[in-house]
Amino acid sequence: MVRILLLALCFALPASAAEEVVLGLSRDRVSITAFFDGSEILVFGAVKRDEPIPEERLEVIITVEGPREPLVIRRKERRFGIWVNTESVEVASAPSFYAVASTAPLVVAMSEEEDLRSRVSIYNAIRTVSAAPEGTDTARFIDALVRIRLREGLYQRRPYHVVLDEQTLFRTSVQLPANISEGGYETRIFLTRQGEIVHQFKTVIDVQKVGLERFLFSLSREQPFVYGIMAVGIALVAGWGASAGFALLRR
Numbered sequence: 001m002v003r004i005l006l007l008a009l010c011f012a013l014p015a016s017a018a019e020e021v022v023l024g025l026s027r028d029r030v031s032i033t034a035f036f037d038g039s040e041i042l043v044f045g046a047v048k049r050d051e052p053i054p055e056e057r058l059e060v061i062i063t064v065e066g067p068r069e070p071l072v073i074r075r076k077e078r079r080f081g082i083w084v085n086t087e088s089v090e091v092a093s094a095p096s097f098y099a100v101a102s103t104a105p106l107v108v109a110m111s112e113e114e115d116l117r118s119r120v121s122i123y124n125a126i127r128t129v130s131a132a133p134e135g136t137d138t139a140r141f142i143d144a145l146v147r148i149r150l151r152e153g154l155y156q157r158r159p160y161h162v163v164l165d166e167q168t169l170f171r172t173s174v175q176l177p178a179n180i181s182e183g184g185y186e187t188r189i190f191l192t193r194q195g196e197i198v199h200q201f202k203t204v205i206d207v208q209k210v211g212l213e214r215f216l217f218s219l220s221r222e223q224p225f226v227y228g229i230m231a232v233g234i235a236l237v238a239g240w241g242a243s244a245g246f247a248l249l250r251r
Contacts, residue, residue, distance in 0.1 A: 066097030067183035111195035
């Protein structure tokens with residue numbers, strides 16, 4: 001009876017992965033100040049093995065994802081000489097920032113099925129469209145969103161940007177632009193062979209406003225009336241100061 005229970009327990013316990021990620025970060029916290037102009041995060045690590053290196057090539061994929069948010073994508077057209085909003089599409093959830101770096105093009109490093117399951121590529125990271133007029137080509141709206149955010153540096157594709165040495169040590173860098181949102185930035189590392197995930201690891205980089213930036217942000221959310229009065233007061237003082245300065249110059 002004891003032997004049967006031990007055998008059943010062995011089958012019930014999950015087998016440990018033959019290859020696992022040992023991760024390091026140059027920093028796990030980024031502070032946004034009044035003079036913040038972006039930051040670079042170095043992601044590095046090693047592959048821990050209990051067995052000899054397999055013959056199949058190892059690929060490493062690293063993603064960094066900012067806080068998610070619902071958004072509305074609008075299309076503008078020129079009507080009677082002015083630009084007006086026409087069609088719009090609502091997206092349930094899209095990352096405010098998303099970077100994917102890999103040792104090879106994503107279509108080579110990961111199968112389509114694994115990509116769909118883990119939502120690794122930029123398009124798969126964007127959740128399903130929640131509302132759109134009938135007959136709307138939603139793919140064009142998503143294409144426009146990705147194109148704009150790629151241009152702004154908020155979305156990044158980095159094939160061949162992960163360096164892998166001796167099938168063991170890996171490293172890459174991710175550039176956070178100045179216009180990032182605060183919150184937890186989920187970092188994922190995938191090890192794949194022949195397009196299949198053999199191990200994955202997750203951690204979080206904390207991005208927060210500090211100092212004056214944090215004070216003004218908290219004030220605008222917690223006491224909007226006081227924030228509004230203060231903003232009006234600063235505008236009045238700035239206007240009066242500019243007027244007084246021009247008056248002195250005229251003399």
